[in-house]
Amino acid sequence: MKYHRIPNETVRRLPIYLRGLVVLSQQGVNNVSSSKLADFVNINAGQIRKDFSFVGDFGTRGVGYDIDWLTKQIKKILRLDAEHRAAVIGVGNLGTAVMAYPGFRTYGFEIAAAFDSDPAKVGKKVKNVTVEDVSKLNSLAKRGVDMAIIAVPAEAAQNVADALVQAGIKGILNFSPKRITVPKNVKVITIDIATDLARLPYYIPSS
Amino acid sequence: MKYHRIPNETVRRLPIYLRGLVVLSQQGVNNVSSSKLADFVNINAGQIRKDFSFVGDFGTRGVGYDIDWLTKQIKKILRLDAEHRAAVIGVGNLGTAVMAYPGFRTYGFEIAAAFDSDPAKVGKKVKNVTVEDVSKLNSLAKRGVDMAIIAVPAEAAQNVADALVQAGIKGILNFSPKRITVPKNVKVITIDIATDLARLPYYIPSS
DNA sequence: CTATGTGAATTTATTCACAGCA
DNA sequence: TGCTGTGAATAAATTCACATAG
Numbered sequence A, B: 001m002k003y004h005r006i007p008n009e010t011v012r013r014l015p016i017y018l019r020g021l022v023v024l025s026q027q028g029v030n031n032v033s034s035s036k037l038a039d040f041v042n043i044n045a046g047q048i049r050k051d052f053s054f055v056g057d058f059g060t061r062g063v064g065y066d067i068d069w070l071t072k073q074i075k076k077i078l079r080l081d082a083e084h085r086a087a088v089i090g091v092g093n094l095g096t097a098v099m100a101y102p103g104f105r106t107y108g109f110e111i112a113a114a115f116d117s118d119p120a121k122v123g124k125k126v127k128n129v130t131v132e133d134v135s136k137l138n139s140l141a142k143r144g145v146d147m148a149i150i151a152v153p154a155e156a157a158q159n160v161a162d163a164l165v166q167a168g169i170k171g172i173l174n175f176s177p178k179r180i181t182v183p184k185n186v187k188v189i190t191i192d193i194a195t196d197l198a199r200l201p202y203y204i205p206s207s
Numbered sequence C: 001c002t003a004t005g006t007g008a009a010t011t012t013a014t015t016c017a018c019a020g021c022a
Numbered sequence D: 001t002g003c004t005g006t007g008a009a010t011a012a013a014t015t016c017a018c019a020t021a022g
Helices: A008-026 A034-041 A045-055 A067-077 A093-100 A102-107 A154-166 A193-198 B008-026 B034-041 B045-055 B067-077 B093-100 B102-107 B154-166 B193-198
Strands: A064-066 A084-089 A109-116 A129-133 A145-150 A171-174 A187-190 B064-066 B084-089 B109-116 B129-133 B145-150 B171-174 B187-190
Touching: A008 A034, A008 A045, A008 A067, A008 A102, A008 B193, A034 A045, A034 A064, A045 A067, A064 A067, A084 A093, A093 A109, A093 B093, A102 A109, A102 B193, A109 A145, A145 A154, A154 A171, A171 B193, A193 B008, A193 B102, A193 B171, B008 B034, B008 B045, B008 B067, B008 B102, B034 B045, B034 B064, B045 B067, B064 B067, B084 B093, B093 B109, B102 B109, B109 B145, B145 B154, B154 B171
Parallel strands: A084 A109, A084 A145, A109 A129, A145 A171, A171 A187, B084 B109, B084 B145, B109 B129, B145 B171, B171 B187
Antiparallel strands: none
């Protein structure tokens, strides 16, 4: 294998492969070819091999990939080999949905803390986590929490982001449509539900 | 303006511009330059002009863009000039969050129906919409609903998708991590929360 | 003189096709 | 022989820089 910069698009796909591999493994399969995996995750086989070629030599020619080994390698690249703790800020419907989301376990995430500004929610337990007041956000780094999920109304998003940066959080998953500004050593990934819905009609053939 | 195929990435950004324009308009501004808008939406000015150049001549050299006019044009391109009705399938936390989401109004969407398979939820009102049984999905097209949002557990996603296709739905926003298969005249946009969170550690500098 | 619109250059990503290893 | 790994070719998207219109 030669040195390669890992393309962003490849990083985006690696978690998809990872989930596919976990599911296959649960089905008792322990070896898979790029074209089998391709069927499974709906990404073409050449693309999969190319993606893997950026990060290592994982397969055996004529045979395919050992699922356990490949899983381990991808986790290492994505830094998912260690457990990660995340905090959810904003325990409304969306925040609660995120806390209940079963899909995180695959990647070794634990929702370790939850915060809200509503006194009626503070102190209550949601999915086994006691909701704390947003003013308590500092302390997160000390507790081994390195990522946060912002699920507050748009108006509050920047303030929450500022507090998170202050608290030493280095990765933010942002559900608010508001652009949030952070220092460049902090990574923000935004999920903007409304804009995704908004481009759907464009692709719907006019009736 | 010359003929151009509209790049997918441009279609992805148009709703972002649109929201920025709506906010600016609410602030009483009625003209904006590409660089002003750039600051506002955090996409560089050249990119914005290039994107617009694919879809029309909207600006005035030396002056900028008329916000009302530009808003109208973008809406037309995205087919957001007509109201769209959407149905939410799965009224759990995520489905409820989607129904309560204020961001859709900007784009002229109305959540006009909600479905769940849980008899305890059927008949209840959620955000002014009465929850119906999933078996009632056929009827959607007749009610002018052309889009659906899948917020059910992964195992149920494909069945729901099949029923939606049967019901004449042409656009699906899918929150389930399961790949869903539909005829190619139906557009699916997937929001995969776990994979987005999963690539965050990659970008976090190792501590 | 300002800010658009757009070719041209560049960068990034995908697809192709096949050499080479088990 | 079967499937990987990867250069080379192609396609897609972004950035640059400037001629041009108001």
